[in-house]
Amino acid sequence: MLKTLAKEIRQYKKATILAPVFTALEVLMEILIPFVTASIIDQGIEAGNMQKVYLYGGIMLVFAVISLFCGVMAGRYAASASSGYACNLRDAMYANIQKYSFSNIDKYSTAGLVTRMTTDVTNVQNAYQMILRIASRAPLMLICSMVMCFVINVRLSLIFLAALIFLGCALAFIMSRTLPVFQEVFSRYDDLNASVQENVSAIRVVKAFVREDYENRKFTKAAEKLCSLFVRAESLLALNNPVMMLVIYGCIIGLSWFGAHYIVAGTLTTGNLTSLFSYVMSMMMSLMMLSMVFVMISMSAASAKRIAEVLEEKPDLTNPEQPLTKIPDGQIDFNHVNFSYKHGSGEDVLHDIDLHIHAGETVGIIGGTGCGKSSLVNLVSRLYDADEGSVCVGGHDVREYDMEALRNQVAVVLQKNVLFSGTILDNLRWGREDAAKEECVEACRQACADDFIESFPNQYDTWIEQGGTNVSGGQKQRLCIARALLKKPKVLILDDSTSAVDTATDARIREAFAKKIPGTTKLIISQRISSVQDADRILVLEEGRVTGFDTHEKLLKNNAVYQEIYEAQMKSGGDFDEKAG
Numbered sequence: 001m002l003k004t005l006a007k008e009i010r011q012y013k014k015a016t017i018l019a020p021v022f023t024a025l026e027v028l029m030e031i032l033i034p035f036v037t038a039s040i041i042d043q044g045i046e047a048g049n050m051q052k053v054y055l056y057g058g059i060m061l062v063f064a065v066i067s068l069f070c071g072v073m074a075g076r077y078a079a080s081a082s083s084g085y086a087c088n089l090r091d092a093m094y095a096n097i098q099k100y101s102f103s104n105i106d107k108y109s110t111a112g113l114v115t116r117m118t119t120d121v122t123n124v125q126n127a128y129q130m131i132l133r134i135a136s137r138a139p140l141m142l143i144c145s146m147v148m149c150f151v152i153n154v155r156l157s158l159i160f161l162a163a164l165i166f167l168g169c170a171l172a173f174i175m176s177r178t179l180p181v182f183q184e185v186f187s188r189y190d191d192l193n194a195s196v197q198e199n200v201s202a203i204r205v206v207k208a209f210v211r212e213d214y215e216n217r218k219f220t221k222a223a224e225k226l227c228s229l230f231v232r233a234e235s236l237l238a239l240n241n242p243v244m245m246l247v248i249y250g251c252i253i254g255l256s257w258f259g260a261h262y263i264v265a266g267t268l269t270t271g272n273l274t275s276l277f278s279y280v281m282s283m284m285m286s287l288m289m290l291s292m293v294f295v296m297i298s299m300s301a302a303s304a305k306r307i308a309e310v311l312e313e314k315p316d317l318t319n320p321e322q323p324l325t326k327i328p329d330g331q332i333d334f335n336h337v338n339f340s341y342k343h344g345s346g347e348d349v350l351h352d353i354d355l356h357i358h359a360g361e362t363v364g365i366i367g368g369t370g371c372g373k374s375s376l377v378n379l380v381s382r383l384y385d386a387d388e389g390s391v392c393v394g395g396h397d398v399r400e401y402d403m404e405a406l407r408n409q410v411a412v413v414l415q416k417n418v419l420f421s422g423t424i425l426d427n428l429r430w431g432r433e434d435a436a437k438e439e440c441v442e443a444c445r446q447a448c449a450d451d452f453i454e455s456f457p458n459q460y461d462t463w464i465e466q467g468g469t470n471v472s473g474g475q476k477q478r479l480c481i482a483r484a485l486l487k488k489p490k491v492l493i494l495d496d497s498t499s500a501v502d503t504a505t506d507a508r509i510r511e512a513f514a515k516k517i518p519g520t521t522k523l524i525i526s527q528r529i530s531s532v533q534d535a536d537r538i539l540v541l542e543e544g545r546v547t548g549f550d551t552h553e554k555l556l557k558n559n560a561v562y563q564e565i566y567e568a569q570m571k572s573g574g575d576f577d578e579k580a581g
């Protein structure tokens with residue numbers, strides 16, 4: 001995990017090294033200053049020697065300026081290293097997510113991925129900055145101060161050592177109590193983010209079901225839980241300060257008491273005593289900072305793990321060594337294919353599918369919901385890989401093709417399709433970037449989308465909102481079909497893509513396909529018999545098995561499932577379809 005994360009430091013290696021180096025220099029100067037102060041007091045003020053005061057004053061000023069400079073540089077390098085690192089992490093995660101296959105994506109929730117790319121990266125960024133600035137500063141300060149104390153007076157230093165050990169134990173105890181609470185806070189954050197995201201992206205459904213109050217209550221409960229956890233964590237953390245103060249004042253009293261004795265006895269100078277005071281303060285502060293760094297690191301460890309997971313996820317579909325880029329024709333063969341979802345129930349979704357579809361054929365696919373229709377067609381454009389058997393397009397296994405080439409020549413209109421924010425033309429050109437406007441218009445004509453587009457005031461320049469919220473369901477489907485047609489594919493797959501289109505238009509679209517793209521193999525999934533009945537052949541799927549593959553007439557005669565669907569649709573009068581088509 002650390003290796004994966006460290007790899008993303010990339011061009012910020014220099015800043016990552018320079019920040020602690022400057023911090024170390026800064027600490028060194030800060031350590032020397034109390035030493036010089038002691039000399040001013042002892043050799044200058046006490047001895048009444050102004051010359052020495054000027055000399056040591058000058059030295060102190062130089063040290064202070066160097067320390068200031070180093071502090072600024074360390075701050076700048078730490079900031080640039082940590083923000084740059086966060087930027088690299090986000091870039092790398094985003095790039096890797098783009099490479100994910102469908103089955104990789106199945107593993108993560110959208111909310112989870114968003115939290116990882118935002119909150120988690122911010123956590124790691126903060127921790128990284130803190131490590132660069134403080135994790136090097138605090139131990140160095142602690143050790144140097146201790147050494148200086150021992151140089152000045154060994155016996156007095158033993159008092160601090162005892163105090164330091166006591167403080168260390170107290171802080172460790174408080175932290176051990178706080179940390180689990182903080183960790184819980186972070187996992188709750190995840191839940192909160194997930195619920196916000198789910199709710200906001202599905203706000204229309206929430207409203208349609210008048211679930212606002214319920215969702216509000218659910219959210220308030222989650223937010224309150226988070227709040228109470230925070231209060232608990234912070235109030236535990238608040239104990240740090242009084243403990244710290246207790247130890248500091250204890251040390252000051254001890255120091256004053258013993259110090260006075262030593263000064264009277266002549267074994268310690270006043271100047272040295274003042275330096276000891278400053279060193280004690282620095283030591284205690286360092287310890288405090290160390291404990292905070294520790295909390296910060298442990299809190300971000302969970303985030304780091306979640307980021308590494310995304311980065312280490314290997315796309316499970318890869319291009320072959322020498323990929324084919326040209327698909328000869330639209331012939332499709334399923335050779336005894338079994339398939340199951342890796343992140344699903346583990347049961348086979350498709351069993352022993354053996355199908356042979358000729359180039360240019362129109363095949364209707366029908367079957368109950370969840371019987372595996374979408375899963376079947378997703379294998380053709382290699383959105384998933386078959387577990388057993390092989391899927392061939394144009395006579396070659398889909399795994400032999402370059403994935404980009406395959407998906408450009410096998411166009412799919414997915415069941416859950418989306419439009420993106422941009423004009424209608426922009427959206428259409430997702431199909432093919434360099435398509436001329438005339439080609440876009442022609443594709444829309446074939447998909448029967450031209451009428452409604454031309455009725456918009458801005459026609460093809462009409463702005464589509466994110467997710468296509470400002471067009472109707474049927475209009476969206478037709479735009480998605482046009483987008484797929486622009487690829488001029490060898491195989492066209494429509495996964496329930498005309499479900500929201502009225503039956504008359506649906507029939508016109510099929511007619512246009514038959515006339516305009518006769519060479520393209522067409523797989524049309526539908527719940528409506530009327531949408532598939534004039535296909536060359538119809539595939540009837542039932543629980544992941546093929547139960548029939550024939551023409552409408554033959555299936556009506558000898559396929560029980562098909563007859564059942566047909567009769568149900570006739571009876572429900574669902575077929576004004578029939579009349580309209």
Ligand SMILES: Nc1ncnc2c1ncn2[C@@H]1O[C@H](COP(=O)(O)OP(=O)(O)OP(=O)(O)O)[C@@H](O)[C@H]1O
Nearest residue numbers: 106341343344349368369370371372373374375376
């Ligand atoms: N991404 C996925 N991860 C895990 N299981 C899945 C996934 N997609 C579908 N399934 C499961 O696979 C089975 C077949 O689903 P599929 O989407 O192929 O059905 P379908 O015939 O297209 O249904 P519908 O007509 O409702 O679209 C279902 O039981 C479903 O629960």
Ligand SMILES: [Mg+2]
Nearest residue numbers: 373374375415
């Ligand atoms: Mg489906």
